[in-house]
Structures are given as C-alpha cells and as structure tokens.
Amino acid sequence: MAVLKVKFTKTKRDKLAQVLWVLNWISVVTGLILFSLGLFLKVELEKRRELMAERELHSVPNMLITVGLIACAINFLGGKICYDCVDTNKFLRWKLVMLPYIILTFFFTLCILVGALMCYSMRGELEEALVVGLQDAMRFYKDTDTPGRCFLKRTVDLLQIQFQCCGNTGHRDWFQIQWVSNRYLDMSCKEVVDRIRSNVEGKYLMDGVPFSCCNVNSPRPCIQYQITNNSAHYNYDYQSEELNLWKRGCRQALLEYYTSIMHSIGFIVLIIWLFEVVLTGVRYLQTALENVLRQGDPECESDGYLLETSLAETARSNFNIIKSLGKLNQINTTDSDRDPNINRTISLIIF
Structure with a gap:
C-alpha cells in the first residue's frame, strides 16, 4: 500500500x-x-x-x-x-x-x-582553543621584538579594550607571567634585580596588568601597578574596594x-x-x-x-536487493577465475 x-x-x-x-x-x-x-x-x-x-x-x-x-x-x-x-x-x-x-x-x-x-x-x-590560545598570546605579549610575535601585544590590547575583559579568566592571570620585556627593565635598579632573582625561572613578575585592562568608566585613575599593595595608593583597600579593572576574563567574553x-x-x-x-x-x-x-x-x-509500498516493505525490498548484489559480488570474486563466462552472465543478470 x-x-x-x-x-x-x-x-x-x-x-x-x-x-x-x-x-x-x-x-x-x-x-x-x-x-x-x-x-x-x-x-x-x-x-x-x-x-x-x-x-x-x-x-x-x-x-x-x-x-x-x-x-x-x-x-x-x-x-x-x-x-x-x-x-x-x-x-x-x-x-x-x-x-x-x-x-x-x-x-x-x-x-x-x-x-x-x-x-x-x-x-x-572553541573553549579549548581559546584556553590554550589566550595563554600563549599572553605569554608572548612582551615579545615585541621577536619576528612572528611582535603583533601579539597590539592584538591582546585591542581585544581587552574592545571586549572589556582582562586576562584569560581574570586580571590575576597577568600576575603569573612576565608581560614586560627585559628591554624595558632597569637592571641597575636593586628592586628589579631582586624581583628577578626571587623567581625560580628568573622572570620579572609583579601584581600589575597592562593598560588595556583599565575600566574607562571608573571615576578613579586606573590602578594597574601594585594592585594588591594598599599602602602604595591613597585611600585604597584592595580587599574591599571595587577595582577599576575589567572584571570579565577574555575567554568568557570571546x-x-x-x-x-x-x-x-x-x-x-x-x-x-x-x-x-x-x-x-x-x-x-x-x-x-x-x-x-x-x-x-x-x-x-x-x-x-x-x-x-509501506516503509517496512520498502526497507525489506531494498535490503534484499543489497543482499542479492552482495551474493553476486561474492560469486564474481570466487568463481570468475574458474569460468570466464560467469562474469558475462552476472553482468547480464544485473543489467
């Protein structure tokens, strides 16, 4: 039917x-x-x-x-x-x-x-690609003199400004990497040398973030260095005061x-x-x-x-056709070498 x-x-x-x-x-x-x-x-x-x-x-x-x-x-x-x-x-x-x-x-x-x-x-x-990709981009942020990486600083800065985000998951991600190039570090300064020597990998780490992390809507001038040091800024409490940095991580934003x-x-x-x-x-x-x-x-x-015909009958007939073709193919591969007329006979059956 x-x-x-x-x-x-x-x-x-x-x-x-x-x-x-x-x-x-x-x-x-x-x-x-x-x-x-x-x-x-x-x-x-x-x-x-x-x-x-x-x-x-x-x-x-x-x-x-x-x-x-x-x-x-x-x-x-x-x-x-x-x-x-x-x-x-x-x-x-x-x-x-x-x-x-x-x-x-x-x-x-x-x-x-x-x-x-x-x-x-x-x-x-997409999330897996962003996790690894943003980590690498932040790690190479300082390599402005390295061919193939010199554009990453501009790319990351534009990303953070455009999407109003900071770091991979948040601003603290910048604390764990050296994002300032050694070219711009004063090695004659004792504080800089001590900070580098205090790190096992010899990196210059600090509680600071790039300027692109600053929230332009904040009434207070941006505090991007010594973020966790209350005494470094007037009338500032890191624990209780709302930071004037973008709160959202760039991975979440993207x-x-x-x-x-x-x-x-x-x-x-x-x-x-x-x-x-x-x-x-x-x-x-x-x-x-x-x-x-x-x-x-x-x-x-x-x-x-x-x-x-009905769906079941159509499926059954198609299955039988495929099954018969499989049998013909099996006959073709096993017996055609013994009788060369079989190939011609099978061709006539199929067509």
Whole structure:
C-alpha cells in the first residue's frame, strides 16, 4: 500500500509544479544565505586566529560554505525540472533523472541539519582553543621584538579594550607571567634585580596588568601597578574596594561572543532545513506524472505518493536487493577465475 497517497488532477499537478518551481528558486537564495553565513563565520574565526590554538574550528564554516554552493546548484536544477514538468511530454526528458535528484536532495537536506547541529555543538572545541590560545598570546605579549610575535601585544590590547575583559579568566592571570620585556627593565635598579632573582625561572613578575585592562568608566585613575599593595595608593583597600579593572576574563567574553553568533547561525540554518523539507513535493510530482504516463492520458487523474509500498516493505525490498548484489559480488570474486563466462552472465543478470 502506498504511503501518504494523494490524488491529483491535471490542474493540481500543474499548480504543484509551479509552486515547486517558485520554492526551488527561493531555495537558491537560501543557498546563498548559507554560503554567506559560512563565509561570515570563517572570517570571524580568522580575525582572531592568533588567540586560538590549532583546532578543527573551520569545519563548521567550511561545511556551510560547501552546502550553500551545492544548494544553489541542486535547487537551480530542481527549478528547471519543475518548470518543464508542467508539460507531460517534457517530463520524459527528466524521468530517469528525477529519482536520483530526489535521493540527492534528501541527503543534502540531511547535511543542512547536520550543519545546524554542528553550530550548537562547537562550543566545547572553541573553549579549548581559546584556553590554550589566550595563554600563549599572553605569554608572548612582551615579545615585541621577536619576528612572528611582535603583533601579539597590539592584538591582546585591542581585544581587552574592545571586549572589556582582562586576562584569560581574570586580571590575576597577568600576575603569573612576565608581560614586560627585559628591554624595558632597569637592571641597575636593586628592586628589579631582586624581583628577578626571587623567581625560580628568573622572570620579572609583579601584581600589575597592562593598560588595556583599565575600566574607562571608573571615576578613579586606573590602578594597574601594585594592585594588591594598599599602602602604595591613597585611600585604597584592595580587599574591599571595587577595582577599576575589567572584571570579565577574555575567554568568557570571546566564548559568549562566538556562541551567540553560532546559535544565531544555527537557528537560521534550522529554518532553512525546515524549508528544504517542503521540497518533498517533488516526489509527489514525480510519482503523479509517472502514473499519468502509465495511463496514457495527460488529462487524467493520477495518484502521487512518497513510497510505493509501506516503509517496512520498502526497507525489506531494498535490503534484499543489497543482499542479492552482495551474493553476486561474492560469486564474481570466487568463481570468475574458474569460468570466464560467469562474469558475462552476472553482468547480464544485473543489467
């Protein structure tokens, strides 16, 4: 028994073909939207590539770009097919093409759904990339004279100013690394030498942060050095007073920024996926026109359906076909050497 069978008159078939033609052209536009979203996400990730460790972060934008281009091609072809199917005689051109086209469209629609789910599952990989990437960027912050790293100071400063954040998880991260280059340290100063010697790794560590950590909205001039020393500043209590530094870590800021982008993209892709599901009407058009050809009267009523038999029967028959092909392949590999006529016989059976 056919699944979801619908009876079509000549007028209904023509209207269905026209509606599907319009939907396919709209889907070409949605394909361009997918391509644009993937390109936008790729550019956003590339803009802060120096702040992320090497991870497979570009798999999501690359997939959206690829799916978007394929969508344009598939739906352009679908529009041409549906336009020609208004005329039963022109349908004969596409009769052998329509079933592979429908199967291809089904897998393509599945890829869109996978792309949407990938947008929502990307947060974990992104967080891991940011943890390592920001640590390395902060560690090389002082290397303004080293080729390949001289831009990192500017990158980190702009990040902290733009996203109003400080450090990786907070301002205390700067206390654990030497972020001032030795070039700008006065080695004749006893305090500087003692601080370097007191560190096991010979680093100049201090309770200070770069200027880009300063909160511009604070009424008090920024305290970026000797942050934990109450006596170094007038009317200052480190424990109780609200610091005039950005409270949020840059990892959290970037994670929230990219997560909001990916969730928005994922939502749009899901809507596009739901829209692509509507194109299952092409299957109704195909089966309805094939039944018209069987009856031989272009003006007659015909049945359209998604599956010619029930879902279980269709799965069983397809499984039997695959099983029989497997047996034929086994015969081909074991017995063809003994009888050269077997290959020719098997070919005749398959085709």
